[in-house]
Amino acid sequence: MTRIKAAVAHQFNAPLTIEEVTLRAPNAAEVEVTLAACAICHSDISFAEGAWGGSLPAVFGHEAAGRITAVGDGVSGFAVGDTVIVTLIRACGTCPSCATGAPVLCSTPYDRDRGPLSTLDGGTLQHGLSCGAFAEKVVVHHSQIAAIPADMPMDAACLLSCGVITGIGAVVNAAQVRPGQNVVVIGAGGVGLNAIQGARIAGAARIIAVDMTDDKLATARAFGATDGMLASDPKPWKTVRKLTGGRGADAVLVTVGAIPAYDSAPRLLATGGRMVMVGMPHSGQTASYEPVIIAATGQALVGSLMGDTVLARDIPWMVDLYQQGRLKLDELISGRWRLDQINAAIADTKSGAARRNVIVFE
Numbered sequence: 001m002t003r004i005k006a007a008v009a010h011q012f013n014a015p016l017t018i019e020e021v022t023l024r025a026p027n028a029a030e031v032e033v034t035l036a037a038c039a040i041c042h043s044d045i046s047f048a049e050g051a052w053g054g055s056l057p058a059v060f061g062h063e064a065a066g067r068i069t070a071v072g073d074g075v076s077g078f079a080v081g082d083t084v085i086v087t088l089i090r091a092c093g094t095c096p097s098c099a100t101g102a103p104v105l106c107s108t109p110y111d112r113d114r115g116p117l118s119t120l121d122g123g124t125l126q127h128g129l130s131c132g133a134f135a136e137k138v139v140v141h142h143s144q145i146a147a148i149p150a151d152m153p154m155d156a157a158c159l160l161s162c163g164v165i166t167g168i169g170a171v172v173n174a175a176q177v178r179p180g181q182n183v184v185v186i187g188a189g190g191v192g193l194n195a196i197q198g199a200r201i202a203g204a205a206r207i208i209a210v211d212m213t214d215d216k217l218a219t220a221r222a223f224g225a226t227d228g229m230l231a232s233d234p235k236p237w238k239t240v241r242k243l244t245g246g247r248g249a250d251a252v253l254v255t256v257g258a259i260p261a262y263d264s265a266p267r268l269l270a271t272g273g274r275m276v277m278v279g280m281p282h283s284g285q286t287a288s289y290e291p292v293i294i295a296a297t298g299q300a301l302v303g304s305l306m307g308d309t310v311l312a313r314d315i316p317w318m319v320d321l322y323q324q325g326r327l328k329l330d331e332l333i334s335g336r337w338r339l340d341q342i343n344a345a346i347a348d349t350k351s352g353a354a355r356r357n358v359i360v361f362e
Helices: 042-049 154-161 163-174 190-202 214-222 236-243 259-268 291-296 311-324 339-350
Strands: 002-008 017-023 030-039 063-071 083-086 137-141 145-147 182-186 206-211 227-230 249-254 269-277 300-303 333-337 356-360
Touching (some): 002 339, 017 137, 042 339, 063 137, 083 154, 154 163, 154 356, 163 190, 163 269, 190 249, 206 214, 206 236, 227 236, 236 259, 249 259, 339 356
Parallel strands (some): 182 206, 333 356
Antiparallel strands (some): 030 356, 063 083, 083 145
């Protein structure tokens, strides 16, 4: 057992506390990673607010990068000293989802209350999002890591663990955007900017960003948006059709968890267009559509979890894009914070001003 510092949630919607907790050694098929960086994702915040339930106390955090410092029995392809990203994509490799190439939908259950973390007195400490990465070290299943170059900056690399793969994957894997198609991205935050990058990389003709402020739209253009539209536009479907020569959007990606965005998004679609649901509203919230329009125009509503990512396929590709200068990662970082500053970093993230705040471990 190792003592580490972690940011612990004892109550929903309350500040996290920095304290010592216990981390056990890796079991079979697990690795221990000493973290260098962990970004703050809105999903961490939603879990900490109690939006999707779960038990407490817990250690959240799931968008991380570091170096392997211990390896359990049966792990192959990784060794102590390797630099890796750490994700929440925990895949058994044998269930129907894994066997058909959808590891993000792995159906093998994992009890987060019986993970590698515990309180100093031996009490239950939930392994939040199967990672518990708001901490100095993590122990995770080997399926949750992917190798990165040793010289890659860790604060940039950690963004690949969630925000980048979620946004880009939603475009190339879920929406299957092709060169010349038109794309609308609702929300120009951390995930939305990566969806915009994904649309640019995929060769989209028009990439229309939608957000609340002109500042956010200016940032969206810097990441590849060809056009910007304020969310307050009273008739956004008319604006989209004007920008696309009357066609509408072949793909609309909703990267925020706002119900009004989900209600209006289908109206932006072209015939045969696809709306991809990425942002996650709180449990119990609902949206409404006219099914007859979707049926009559051959449109589709598609959910996308973690960009439908396959780590072994997608991470090397994205690392290569970054090394070529075609994928912006460093520019996504709004601020770097210490672990003891995590509550301030979360508050800054909730303000909507940040692209991605990153906890950097010394």
